[in-house]
């Protein structure tokens with residue numbers, strides 16, 4: 001292993017369970033006739049990139065492990081169980097099994113404490129990993145053969161203010177980067193976030209009936225296109241200037257912090273992001289995007 | 298058939314998992330008293346609404362007959378696991394699904410192995426009915442439903458229980474003042490996040506003790522805003538909906554802090570509720 005680790009790439013990797021449902025992997029109980037192909041094809045491209053990058057570890061920050069006292073890290077070597085989505089139990093009942101890079105998780109936690117955050121290791125072997133983490137990990141690497149670091153979303157952007165919360169996520173990102181570098185890991189970061197989060201309040205009778213799928217509203221769609229265009233042009237600073245307004249007007253899930261955490265860890269590169277694809281899921285806007293930092297060198 | 302008991306109880310697992318911790322003793326003792334009173338009222342079914350069971354699409358009702366498993370809270374996992382073994386009154390739950398639809402609200406029954414039961418429901422059931430003798434009906438907290446909508450759901454659930462000819466109790470599961478400590482604490486030093494929160498909680502108790510007065514709901518709304526109440530106190534709305542026009546008083550059986558937030562076991566008493574058989 002090299003002396004200094006590095007972040008190879010970051011992915012915006014949203015977690016609608018519909019994507020797993022549409023794919024019909026053996027781990028998921030419900031069966032579908034497909035659906036959400038734009039996004040599933042986008043993830044296929046992202047999978048090929050990941051294969052080329054050959055990281056030692058995947059780090060994922062998920063809004064659906066929401067914690068109140070600090071930022072938590074999965075800290076049990078092997079975790080397994082059945083994850084049922086509380087909102088879409090008809091679509092997602094997934095038997096998961098994953099390996100955690102506990103050493104890196106502990107280092108991330110320690111570095112988070114160094115920068116004044118409350119960091120906490122989750123040591124309960126019966127813990128059920130949240131469906132956001134599992135969906136993102138399945139979609140990016142269905143083989144489950146790369147160790148992971150799972151990070152909770154502290155509720156600070158909701159409990160305090162968006163700005164205060166995202167400032168914490170910025171520090172968490174810097175701490176994560178230091179831990180990766182110190183331990184010599186070659187890491188890929190996964191920001192498990194949807195963009196515009198306005199959604200329908202009713203599911204179609206056949207969830208995968210794509211004749212019913214479209215953006216929930218035009219304003220939200222326009223916001224998504226604006227943000228994606230800026231990201232594709234590498235105008236990162238401009239995106240982060242707009243972020244609080246985007247969050248407020250598009251109810252964007254990036255409020256929960258994963259996106260900020262990832263960009264902070266990568267040093268907010270003004271690097272054009274590669275859009276693998278965009279699509280809506282029950283009206284919400286989702287983009288699969290990649291920032292390959294190895295290409296920059 | 299009658300409504301035999303109505304209660305508000307906290308959904309935090311901490312007092313149950315650390316019953317010897319001095320600041321949490323009043324809640325543990327309050328639960329013990331509530332358990333005795335509930336048993337004495339001889340309900341045949343418990344109607345439960347928990348703020349921690351979050352729904353966003355439909356109004357969900359648990360319709361799986363037997364719920365068994367091990368839950369680990371996403372925040373408080375280090376304090377211990379939460380095993381559960383509960384029976385659902387599926388006929389009444391299905392009636393509530395239909396009753397919700399009749400109100401013009403989308404509703405679904407949830408019947409899946411491994412569905413994540415919320416911490417509050419598990420805590421309330423284990424503290425109030427440790428042997429799991431009583432069948433339950435579980436309602437989710439839909440984030441898009443306001444106080445009035447939640448009240449209508451409580452009223453509807455009570456009506457369904459009446460139609461089924463059951464002696465029933467209604468339990469709202471949730472917290473009071475919602476300001477919490479955001480750092481590690483020594484649990485033996487737990488206290489209210491601010492004295493103002495404590496004062497607000499006491500004002501709420503006084504308002505509830507006066508009973509079903511016209512000003513109660515306005516006081517609850519003001520309290521919910523000022524005290525950052527758990528989910529706008531919708532668990533209380535559900536109970537009040539079930540109470541309907543009955544007169545009542547309330548008695549606080551236990552009150553204390555949980556990681557800075559306010560929590561209480563409150564029993565609704567009075568002439569409006571049927572006494573034991």
Ligand SMILES: [Fe+2]
Nearest residue numbers: 063132194253
């Ligand atoms: Fe989400």
